[in-house]
Amino acid sequence: xxxxxxxxxxxxxxxxxxxxxxxxxxxxxxxxxxxxxxxxxxxxxxxxxxxxxxxxxxxxxxxxxxxxxxxxxxxxxxxxxxxxxxxxxxxxxxxxxxxxxxxxxxxxxxxxxxxxxxxxxxxxxxxxxxxxxxxxxxxxxxxxxxxxxxxxxxxxxxxxxxxxxxxxxxxxxxxxxxxxxxxxxxxxxxxxxxxxxxxxxxxxxxxxxxxxxxxxxxxxxxxxxxxxxxxxxxxxxxxxxxxxxxxxxxxxxxxxxxxxxxxxxxxxxxxxxxxxxxxxxxxxxxxxxxxxxxxxxxx
Numbered sequence: 001x002x003x004x005x006x007x008x009x010x011x012x013x014x015x016x017x018x019x020x021x022x023x024x025x026x027x028x029x030x031x032x033x034x035x036x037x038x039x040x041x042x043x044x045x046x047x048x049x050x051x052x053x054x055x056x057x058x059x060x061x062x063x064x065x066x067x068x069x070x071x072x073x074x075x076x077x078x079x080x081x082x083x084x085x086x087x088x089x090x091x092x093x094x095x096x097x098x099x100x101x102x103x104x105x106x107x108x109x110x111x112x113x114x115x116x117x118x119x120x121x122x123x124x125x126x127x128x129x130x131x132x133x134x135x136x137x138x139x140x141x142x143x144x145x146x147x148x149x150x151x152x153x154x155x156x157x158x159x160x161x162x163x164x165x166x167x168x169x170x171x172x173x174x175x176x177x178x179x180x181x182x183x184x185x186x187x188x189x190x191x192x193x194x195x196x197x198x199x200x201x202x203x204x205x206x207x208x209x210x211x212x213x214x215x216x217x218x219x220x221x222x223x224x225x226x227x228x229x230x231x232x233x234x235x236x237x238x239x240x241x242x243x244x245x246x247x248x249x250x251x252x253x254x255x256x257x258x259x260x261x262x263x264x265x266x267x268x269x270x271x272x273x274x275x276x277x278x279x280x281x282x283x284x285x286x287x288x289x290x291x292x293x294x295x296x297x298x299x
Contacts (some may be wrong), residue, residue, distance in 0.1 A: 012240045019237035020249035026230035028256040031103050032264050033223045038099035043216050045096040048223075050204040051212055053091070054197045055224025064193060071186040072194065076179065080191040083175040087192065088199040090168030097161030103261035104269040107254055108147050108277050109162035114284055115140040116170030124174060132290055136283040143279030146272055251281050 034052070037043045074080060097106045115137040122128075148159055179188055204210075212220050237249075254277055261267040 015240045016237050017249050019233050019240065021252060023230050023233035023237060024250065024253040024256045026226055026233055027253060028260040030223055030226040030230060031098060031107070031257055032260050033219050033226065034095055035098045035103055035261075035265070037216060037219050037223075038095060041216060043212065044204070044208065044210045045099045046092055046200075046204040046207040047210040047212070048220070049088075049091045049095045050197070050200040050209075051220040052095075052223040052227060053200050055221050056227040057193060057197045057224075059225055059228040060193050064190065067186050067190055069190065069194070071184070071190045074183060074187055074191070076182070079175060079179060080188075081195065083172050083179070084192055084195040085199055086168050086172040086175070088196055088203065090165045090172060091196075091200065092203050093161045093165035093168060097158065097165060100156070100158035100161060102265070102267040102269070104254075104258045104267055104273055105147060105159065106162040107257040108273060108280065109144055109159070110166045110169075111251070111254065111277075111280050111284065112140055112144045112163060113166040113170045113173070114287060116167045117173055118287070120171060120174045121177075133287060136287045136290070140280050140283035143276040143283065145276075146279065147276035149272065251284065254281070 034048060037048055038045050094106070094110065097110075118133050118137050144163060148163075149155055176188060201209075258267075258269055258273075262269075
């Protein structure tokens with residue numbers, strides 16, 4: 001094995017990129033399974049969200065046993081409850097969106113989450129945003145508007161569900177950010193794992209709880225496994241390399257989901273997707289580059 005090849009295999013940067021790309025593949029497969037159940041087989045979106053994360057919880061039990069429920073000790077229980085409730089509502093909106101719109105449209109629109117985080121950081125955390133980040137957020141939302149095309153006759157209100165999930169996940173991320181300086185990572189993770197399934201259960205009951213069987217049950221078990229695998233790969237990526245480095249590889253989820261949707265469902269995205277996606281991705285990368293500069297200046 002040459003020195004160059006050895007360097008590639010031992011490089012933390014290469015490993016981080018590889019884990020992030022594999023996480024994107026796992027999430028694309030998960031989205032395909034979810035859309036197949038909800039759109040093609042007509043299974044309830046809220047029940048899909050509940051069973052998916054219920055099975056994910058089962059697959060996560062080894063981690064819970066290792067960490068122990070004692071990791072839930074906290075002085076901020078309601079902050080955790082609100083954070084997980086927002087995440088659960090985001091999951092519900094996302095799954096409902098996948099039941100209504102093509103994958104390529106849903107995944108492009110959910111990528112507006114960073115812009116909601118910027119707005120929330122200014123409104124609720126008092127962070128200084130600055131003209132550059134405001135401009136990036138405006139460009140990102142312009143890209144989302146181009147993809148949505150609310151002025152066209154084909155526009156459906158269900159297309160807003162991925163944006164709603166982005167808003168809810170952005171709000172949950174802001175609370176997580178406020179907790180990272182005062183809580184252990186294990187505490188943040190365990191609260192999410194323990195609360196997400198029962199909150200999803202309440203939402204499923206409110207919408208009409210459905211018990212799966214046959215092929216649907218098998219697909220839900222697969223969705224739960226893919227959820228755990230994707231999250232684990234994501235964690236590995238952020239563990240072995242800097243977040244600022246691996247984040248652009250996360251943006252590969254757009255072409256990965258477009259490809260998956262085309263192969264499985266025959267979805268052929270319209271040309272305006274790429275214009276809107278370029279604006280969203282460009283704005284996201286600009287924000288990331290701007291944050292890296294700010295961190296270096298602070299250091």
